[in-house]
Amino acid sequence: MAGNRLAPVYEVAGLDPIEECYRRGWTDGLPVVPPTVDRVTEMLDYVGLAPDLVLGEVAVRRRVLTAEQAAANAVMAGCLPSYFPVVLATMEALFEYDPNCIHEASSATNSPGILILVNGPIRSRIGLNCTDNLFSPGNRANSTIGRAIRLILINVFEQRPGVLDRGCMGSLTKQGVCFGEDEERSSWPPFHISRGFKPEDSTVTVATIQNPETLGNRYGLTSESVMDATAESMAAHGLAHYFFHGTPWFWVVGHWHAEMLQRQGWDRPSIQQYVWEKAWRSKAHLKRMGAMAGEVTPEDEEARVFAAPSPEDIFIVKAGGDSGIYSELIMNYFGVMATTVLIREP
Amino acid sequence: MTAIKDTTLQLVDPTGEDPGLRLLTLAPRPVDLRGKRLGLLDNSKANSDFILRAISRILDEEFEFAEVFHVKKHSASLPPSPEVVADLHRHADVVIAGIGD
Numbered sequence: 001m002a003g004n005r006l007a008p009v010y011e012v013a014g015l016d017p018i019e020e021c022y023r024r025g026w027t028d029g030l031p032v033v034p035p036t037v038d039r040v041t042e043m044l045d046y047v048g049l050a051p052d053l054v055l056g057e058v059a060v061r062r063r064v065l066t067a068e069q070a071a072a073n074a075v076m077a078g079c080l081p082s083y084f085p086v087v088l089a090t091m092e093a094l095f096e097y098d099p100n101c102i103h104e105a106s107s108a109t110n111s112p113g114i115l116i117l118v119n120g121p122i123r124s125r126i127g128l129n130c131t132d133n134l135f136s137p138g139n140r141a142n143s144t145i146g147r148a149i150r151l152i153l154i155n156v157f158e159q160r161p162g163v164l165d166r167g168c169m170g171s172l173t174k175q176g177v178c179f180g181e182d183e184e185r186s187s188w189p190p191f192h193i194s195r196g197f198k199p200e201d202s203t204v205t206v207a208t209i210q211n212p213e214t215l216g217n218r219y220g221l222t223s224e225s226v227m228d229a230t231a232e233s234m235a236a237h238g239l240a241h242y243f244f245h246g247t248p249w250f251w252v253v254g255h256w257h258a259e260m261l262q263r264q265g266w267d268r269p270s271i272q273q274y275v276w277e278k279a280w281r282s283k284a285h286l287k288r289m290g291a292m293a294g295e296v297t298p299e300d301e302e303a304r305v306f307a308a309p310s311p312e313d314i315f316i317v318k319a320g321g322d323s324g325i326y327s328e329l330i331m332n333y334f335g336v337m338a339t340t341v342l343i344r345e346p
Numbered sequence: 347m348t349a350i351k352d353t354t355l356q357l358v359d360p361t362g363e364d365p366g367l368r369l370l371t372l373a374p375r376p377v378d379l380r381g382k383r384l385g386l387l388d389n390s391k392a393n394s395d396f397i398l399r400a401i402s403r404i405l406d407e408e409f410e411f412a413e414v415f416h417v418k419k420h421s422a423s424l425p426p427s428p429e430v431v432a433d434l435h436r437h438a439d440v441v442i443a444g445i446g447d
Binding site: 008011017021037040065068071107151155156293 | 354355356357358359360361362363392393421423424425
């Protein structure tokens with residue numbers, strides 16, 4: 001589908017271009033790489049897209065996203081052209097799930113960020129961190145891909161904090177959460193295989209998320225202890241029960257937790273089943289805490305509300321460093337339920 | 347100190363196209379609420395129905411509505427679906443939209 005517009009090009013003379021981007025309101029608060037015509041063209045040429053190609057439309061905002069706008073924001077975020085296919089696949093996943101979710105995810109007061117999980121061979125080609133410190137700043141691909149998505153939301157769809165982004169507490173995840181699975185040091189099949197893709201495919205899995213929680217089960221000597229601790233954290237999260245049927249979760253299993261689970265013979269389905277069965281609270285308990293609405297009835301004492309709708313809604317991903325014994329638990333909540341799409345590389 | 351050479355850069359506008367002004371026409375305002383059909387548009391959040399029903403009870407005492415029609419959005423953060431809007435057109439002369447939580 002062809003668009004009908006090329007973005008305006010501004011001549012900027014005798015000014016600091018970074019400050020000019022601030023002046024025009026194009027940033028997320030941090031300095032951006034000025035989206036010069038040369039840089040934007042290089043980004044578009046890498047993927048072979050026409051600048052006016054319409055990638056999608058958010059009807060409720062009456063805005064479309066063109067390839068050129070996506071490229072300009074990817075440049076500003078600091079992306080290399082080789083990262084651009086991941087940015088495009090992430091936007092494709094959002095549009096595929098529901099274009100209006102781009103509005104919904106920002107208007108939501110619970111402040112979800114957008115998780116981008118990458119699988120497949122593109123991880124090594126773009127130098128995506130899948131191991132030590134993978135959620136920290138410090139690695140260009142991880143830091144800039146997620147940031148590009150946020151800049152698109154801000155600049156193209158006006159999802160600015162305080163304007164159309166109505167987050168109450170905001171979220172650190174809105175800086176961008178992009179990481180890869182540590183497929184090379186895992187005996188579980190890569191996550192995207194469980195979503196119907198082939199090992200040689202590169203994919204993104206995109207989901208709106210709440211702030212992650214670090215799981216510090218360091219003294220457990222059995223797989224059951226690790227899974228019990230994980231189930232406990234899931235069940236204790238009040239938001240999990242808000243919809244009365246649970247919500248999906250990413251359990252990003254750190255190296256040593258995964259090593260023990262794998263050594264002791266636990267595969268994905270058996271972990272999912274074990275954790276799902278244990279991650280629940282009684283309806284009475286949740287009502288007393290105010291995590292569910294309504295008066296407590298006698299039946300509520302026995303009624304179980306599970307933190308995840310089904311075992312398959314607990315996504316097991318192996319990633320992280322080996323300097324400590326930690327995992328990360330991430331709730332997939334409100335906006336975009338995990339959606340996996342192929343990354344198309346040139 | 348060496349002066350930085352004055353250069354001209356061409357920057358691509360990364361922002362979305364402003365859809366521009368669109369002429370909207372408001373529905374005619376009713377001159378009197380008495381005997382009208384009242385629509386309540388619940389945004390689907392907790393307590394939204396509670397506050398809307400409380401408001402409609404108070405108003406009903408004064409205006410004696412012919413009918414009170416209650417309908418719920420599928421998502422608090424998205425506009426009502428076309429079916430919900432059509433239902434309101436069919437069943438209500440005036441609508442109160444409310445938010446809960």
